[in-house]
Amino acid sequence: MEITSYKHTDRILVAIDCIIFGFDKEQLKLLLIKRDFEPEKGKWSLMGGFLGESESLDEAAHRILKALTGLKNIYLEQLHAFGEVNRDPVERTISVAYNALIDIEAHSFELSDDYSASWFPITQLPDVIFDHNQMITDALDRLQYKASHEAIGFELLPEKFTLPELQKLYECIYGRSLDKRNFRRRILAMDVLINTGEKEKESSKKGAFLYTFDQTEFNKLQKAGQNMDLNLY
Amino acid sequence: MEITSYKHTDRILVAIDCIIFGFDKEQLKLLLIKRDFEPEKGKWSLMGGFLGESESLDEAAHRILKALTGLKNIYLEQLHAFGEVNRDPVERTISVAYNALIDIEAHSFELSDDYSASWFPITQLPDVIFDHNQMITDALDRLQYKASHEAIGFELLPEKFTLPELQKLYECIYGRSLDKRNFRRRILAMDVLINTGEKEKESSKKGAFLYTFDQTEFNKLQKAGQNMDLNLY
DNA sequence: GCAAAAGTGTTACGAATACACCCATGA
DNA sequence: TCATGGGTGTATTCGTAACACTTTTGC
Numbered sequence: 078m079e080i081t082s083y084k085h086t087d088r089i090l091v092a093i094d095c096i097i098f099g100f101d102k103e104q105l106k107l108l109l110i111k112r113d114f115e116p117e118k119g120k121w122s123l124m125g126g127f128l129g130e131s132e133s134l135d136e137a138a139h140r141i142l143k144a145l146t147g148l149k150n151i152y153l154e155q156l157h158a159f160g161e162v163n164r165d166p167v168e169r170t171i172s173v174a175y176n177a178l179i180d181i182e183a184h185s186f187e188l189s190d191d192y193s194a195s196w197f198p199i200t201q202l203p204d205v206i207f208d209h210n211q212m213i214t215d216a217l218d219r220l221q222y223k224a225s226h227e228a229i230g231f232e233l234l235p236e237k238f239t240l241p242e243l244q245k246l247y248e249c250i251y252g253r254s255l256d257k258r259n260f261r262r263r264i265l266a267m268d269v270l271i272n273t274g275e276k277e278k279e280s281s282k283k284g285a286f287l288y289t290f291d292q293t294e295f296n297k298l299q300k301a302g303q304n305m306d307l308n309l310y
Numbered sequence: 311m312e313i314t315s316y317k318h319t320d321r322i323l324v325a326i327d328c329i330i331f332g333f334d335k336e337q338l339k340l341l342l343i344k345r346d347f348e349p350e351k352g353k354w355s356l357m358g359g360f361l362g363e364s365e366s367l368d369e370a371a372h373r374i375l376k377a378l379t380g381l382k383n384i385y386l387e388q389l390h391a392f393g394e395v396n397r398d399p400v401e402r403t404i405s406v407a408y409n410a411l412i413d414i415e416a417h418s419f420e421l422s423d424d425y426s427a428s429w430f431p432i433t434q435l436p437d438v439i440f441d442h443n444q445m446i447t448d449a450l451d452r453l454q455y456k457a458s459h460e461a462i463g464f465e466l467l468p469e470k471f472t473l474p475e476l477q478k479l480y481e482c483i484y485g486r487s488l489d490k491r492n493f494r495r496r497i498l499a500m501d502v503l504i505n506t507g508e509k510e511k512e513s514s515k516k517g518a519f520l521y522t523f524d525q526t527e528f529n530k531l532q533k534a535g536q537n538m539d540l541n542l543y
Numbered sequence: 544g545c546a547a548a549a550g551t552g553t554t555a556c557g558a559a560t561a562c563a564c565c566c567a568t569g570a
Numbered sequence: 571t572c573a574t575g576g577g578t579g580t581a582t583t584c585g586t587a588a589c590a591c592t593t594t595t596g597c
Contacts, residue, residue, distance in 0.1 A: 087363045259561085282567070283569095284576080490551095491589085511595090513548075514596095515547065517548090518549060
């Protein structure tokens, strides 16, 4: 006899919440929405949704992110499952949180109007509902860790970017300034940046070279177990 | 009007699976059980269970661990939520996996007979059900990472242990041998070990000093942001 | 007295840090 | 010509890695 369900009865709502990081050449930001249903309607919240029967956790996270941003191939990484009994006052709900990194200035996307979303600098976040504050704290820790040990920061930048921009991004992530020469030496030593030869001249008279991230080379090095620590933190 | 449930209907089974590591002075081992219900009855599996309505994820993990080992205050850390649609062939179930570390030789506990559990060296694991193999791989990666950056290995040892035992444990975790002098220097430099003055004389004629782990000192240093990396990997 | 495991220091190398000046350009 | 931001090199310090012998004691 084939079994088609477990006798166990406690089936539970599973939510997904996305901690969406962005960078706009100046500040590291977080995308929050005005919650449009009770409870806490009108308060700020992470973008979220419920897990459907026929989608994996990762798929649900992508679906939710796409609903808000229209973007498909976003960097997404599971952060943690939050499961305190009363974390949602309405009904028992566990939430699996995901970190998302997107390039704010990609002209290819527009935020959906359905959610009244807006970007907040991570240094000036409003109050958020439930345990979303904890999620955000954990998310930033994870981002710092990841950015130091893997070539992850690039997800937050346009395809072409300058080294000063990249440094600024890392400074925002770590909340401290970095030595220009040491930063450049180390990031270039990773051997995953390609100088396009083009110059960006908006932010200075001299102009700064535009680089691209060499994903193929990065994959090769990572597979070879190459150490790519930036030793920040 | 107060809201008491979300309209959303997809409530889903939430399982907990525990990756239980132990160490017996020789090898790093994993505790597996013979699954006693369908499907895959009789096959090896991680110890698991379902999340109840009125317990948090962490509480459920502790409950499940206690059911098998009788132990209460075990090191437990959430690993990852696994949520592929067909990971459990019976019914849609997501599983939140937890890493557990226990001292195999603690005389204070006995495995419950209810589960036909047994310890397997991590180098010789049997086939396991579902996606438990993936969970185990992830768990070992996490253990390696944690053991290198925090004083975590101690959870796997008795209250009193010798430095050669501790080194052996780390060698098992990393699957390679370590230089005795460098290992001792670094572990002692962390300043969280106390030499009890007693000697253990079973494994050698000369005898090795027994140490204890100074949890209080460790907490202090950790709070102070002290770097306690062992730089293994 | 010898076998077996515990314990101990030093040197050499490489990586991280700190630090100051020149360059190119537009206004 | 000067103000602005981009770009470059070196000396010092510190941490990591490599390495071999002495000690203790039970048999």
